[in-house]
Amino acid sequence: MQPQELVKAGRLPEALRELEQQIRKNPADAKLRFFLFQLLAVMGNWKRAADQLSVSAEMDPGLLLDVQLYGPAMQAEAFRAEVFRGERAPLIFGEPEAWLGWLVQAAQLQAQGKHAQANELRAKALDEAPAHPGKADGKAFQWIMDADARLGPTLECVLNGKYYWVPMHRIAKVTFDVPKDLRDLVWAQAHFTWTNGGEVAGLVPVRYAGSESSDSKHALSKQTDWSEVAEGVQQGLGQRLLATDDGDLALLEVRELVFDAGVSAAGGGDSTGASNA
Numbered sequence: 001m002q003p004q005e006l007v008k009a010g011r012l013p014e015a016l017r018e019l020e021q022q023i024r025k026n027p028a029d030a031k032l033r034f035f036l037f038q039l040l041a042v043m044g045n046w047k048r049a050a051d052q053l054s055v056s057a058e059m060d061p062g063l064l065l066d067v068q069l070y071g072p073a074m075q076a077e078a079f080r081a082e083v084f085r086g087e088r089a090p091l092i093f094g095e096p097e098a099w100l101g102w103l104v105q106a107a108q109l110q111a112q113g114k115h116a117q118a119n120e121l122r123a124k125a126l127d128e129a130p131a132h133p134g135k136a137d138g139k140a141f142q143w144i145m146d147a148d149a150r151l152g153p154t155l156e157c158v159l160n161g162k163y164y165w166v167p168m169h170r171i172a173k174v175t176f177d178v179p180k181d182l183r184d185l186v187w188a189q190a191h192f193t194w195t196n197g198g199e200v201a202g203l204v205p206v207r208y209a210g211s212e213s214s215d216s217k218h219a220l221s222k223q224t225d226w227s228e229v230a231e232g233v234q235q236g237l238g239q240r241l242l243a244t245d246d247g248d249l250a251l252l253e254v255r256e257l258v259f260d261a262g263v264s265a266a267g268g269g270d271s272t273g274a275s276n277a
Contacts, residue, residue, distance in 0.1 A: 010216035030059035038182035044212025046074040072161025084209040086111025093166040099128035115230040132169040134259035147241035158203040185221040208236035
């Protein structure tokens with residue numbers, strides 16, 4: 001079977017072996033090496049993926065823009081992993097508010113196994129966080145947050161090559177490109193318009209942290225599951241879900257979020273963690 005067919009079948013290690021054999025026969029094929037970069041990124045082998053991306057761009061200068069976009073994103077993944085291990089705090093977009101500080105502390109406590117303290121602090125954060133109404137692909141919601149309560153009403157983003165938690169109420173509008181390739185199952189290309197009128201392009205991790213080392217359905221963003229790390233405490237694996245008062249949204253199916261200007265209220269979502277996906 002060809003590597004592409006093996007990937008579709010979820011047989012990632014076999015796809016990797018077959019692709020490496022093809023590259024050994026055609027070492028100067030930039031397309032094969034770019035495919036290898038994408039497959040390694042799906043599997044979470046960030047260093048090898050970055051190396052293959054650089055090599056492919058040396059062979060094909062048309063890939064230099066991809067190096068500029070995805071090279072820093074792979075470095076940001078290492079930082080992101082440290083955040084969810086409780087070793088570092090994420091960068092915060094905009095002036096950090098008290099509720100967001102509590103949410104970050106709760107994530108750190110959860111990573112340390114202090115679930116009762118984490119739940120208490122997270123509930124306090126979500127009670128204080130502003131609920132930001134808007135529309136998802138034209139369908140109205142009164143509040144929106146990540147279905148994984150560790151993140152609450154924030155969006156994980158890679159902006160200017162750095163890993164951020166972006167509070168939803170800082171966003172006026174965000175559009176997501178249609179996924180077309182393997183790398184789009186790892187990072188969604190997004191264009192942000194901020195509430196202050198600024199605009200920037202960035203990446204949004206499609207999968208929850210750690211999904212690359214889980215089941216292939218999680219690694220390929222084909223499925224979302226919830227891991228119960230303690231009683232009543234769940235963490236997401238696989239494709240990111242956004243929870244709203246009108247149901248859950250799979251990130252890869254969302255093209256546009258538009259938020260109502262100047263409208264917010266305290267207390268969005270709940271503190272239970274995952275929705276019943």
